[in-house]
Amino acid sequence: MRDANKTIKGTMRNVPIMEIKNIVLRFGGVVAIQDISFDIFEGEIRAIIGPNGAGKSSMLNVINGFYHPQDGEVWFRGKKRAAMKPYQIAHQGIARTFQNIALFKGMTALDNIMTGRFTHMRKGIWSQIIWRGAASQEEYENREIVEKVIDFLEIQHIRKTPVGALPYGLQKRVELGRALAAEPQLLLLDEPMAGMNVEEKEDMSRYILDVNSEFGTTVALIEHDMGVVMDISDRVVVMDYGKKIGDGSPDEVRNNQAVIDAYLGISEK
């Protein structure tokens, strides 16, 4: 996988890979996002937290093109992004996982992760028809990268298992694998640890930290478990009722009164 661009924690250059500027998103009368701005630095782990319905998932959907905001701008790598379809954004190097697992149920774990290589496979229809030569060559090269992802996530034993037959925790891991296989520059994770037990959460935290430190992948994640968020993230955005009520390092956020009132206070009761 990507070894260049490696960013070592503590030597962060604070270059924003993504800037969210004054995003407003409405569904009819419901204002899901109210004038929110924040940025994501290259190489950091950025957490987005907030109570249910705060608009966190909607924010990821804006970033990867499922929702089109009524107002505001998304800047990626220093350029204002035009309105794009989700598949075009995937080709820019943004991958994600979903809050509710969105795997391809009819395919094996291996095939699911292979689909993650889609943006890297360029051979046209005629070479695929012939298969031998160019297309098979490309397939095997990409398979090699996928095998590295499989090793990294320690899921060798379930390679050929249809994902529908896997337990929840492993499905979440395969979904992460599919996103990683894309070798994204920005990885969006929507509640990657929801519904997991402590051990699975620890594993998942470790994978996220390793992806970030080993491959330099920028990560933006939504998470409810405050312990995990405080442990692994560099900076945290706090949302409540579609508004941003806090932004800063985990310590700053923890001591922010508005955040304590809106979120921490409630969850620590």
Added chain:
Amino acid sequence: MLYREVGEFKTSYSEDSQTFPIRFDKYRYFFVLIVGLLFVPFVINDYWAGAVLLPFLIYSIAAIGLNILTGYCGQVSLGTGGFMAVGAYASYKLMTAFPDLNILFIIIISGFVTAIVGTLFGLPSLRIKGFYLAVATLAAQFFLIWLFNKVGWFYNYSASGMITSPSRSLGTFLITGPDATPAAQYLFCFLFVFLLAWVARNLTRGKIGRSWMAIRDMDIAAEIIGVNPLVAKLSAFAISSFYVGVAGALFFSVYLGAVEVTEAFSIQKSFIVLFMVIIGGLGSIFGSFAGAAFMVLLPVALKNLLVLQFGWPVDIAAHLEFIIIGGLIVFFLIVEPHGLAQLWNLLKQKLRLWPFPY
């Protein structure tokens, strides 16, 4: 241990992605090829060609085509009969307009013509799914049949409204027309089946096949990995229609020789091919063959057994056929959506362990 997977170790990714990873399967495949090419042509006669082999080969192509669209890409189509008619009429127009054009090219160009028509009728799939798409393709079916019936240009204004295939040959062998031999026709169809199955296998095992399956399983997730739904769906419609068009062209020019469109390519054809795909197995090329074989052989077997052996009346045997097919459709849809292909896999798994289960 009739069937062994043990002792088969893969040391490279190319070995791991073979079509027939188990040696026994590969032998069986070569066995079928050798019998199909070196034995059958010498023993084939009019009865076997007409009742079993030609329809089996041609329906296999149609079933693979529909399986690409429905089994792999998840887009339902009830327009198969209509698209077969497009292939048939394209081949007829080409044969009559260009008498010197090689029959091989005629069939292939007919496939391309059908691909274009199929892609046009696939456009609604970008907006609608499932039941509504099925209805839209049903409309395509009726529209196409009406068109070929109504517009004289398509049947060269023949008095009967039928189209009749002129004699065309490949090298010295007559392929179409009343004087073509069953062996030549069989080999001609065999060639297409072999090539098209191989192409389908290559397409479905790589990038484009995975993009179809991704659209089928979860279109939202397909988009976030970079699949353009428009390209994936329309390519499935185009390639699927190519197959169905080739099948239609062969069905008319090689198999039937003369066609009345409302009879040969009615909605019933659409259902027959759909049943082949469901019974054989959605999303399986082997299943397309199994389904085609089953649907072609069942009436022949029932007729031979019940009518000729036991002296049952013909109509009772025909009704029994409907009951069996209906029952199987319900069974496969509810219990085993991967059809005969999956039953075959299960059987292999059992054989692999037999007689020493772990």
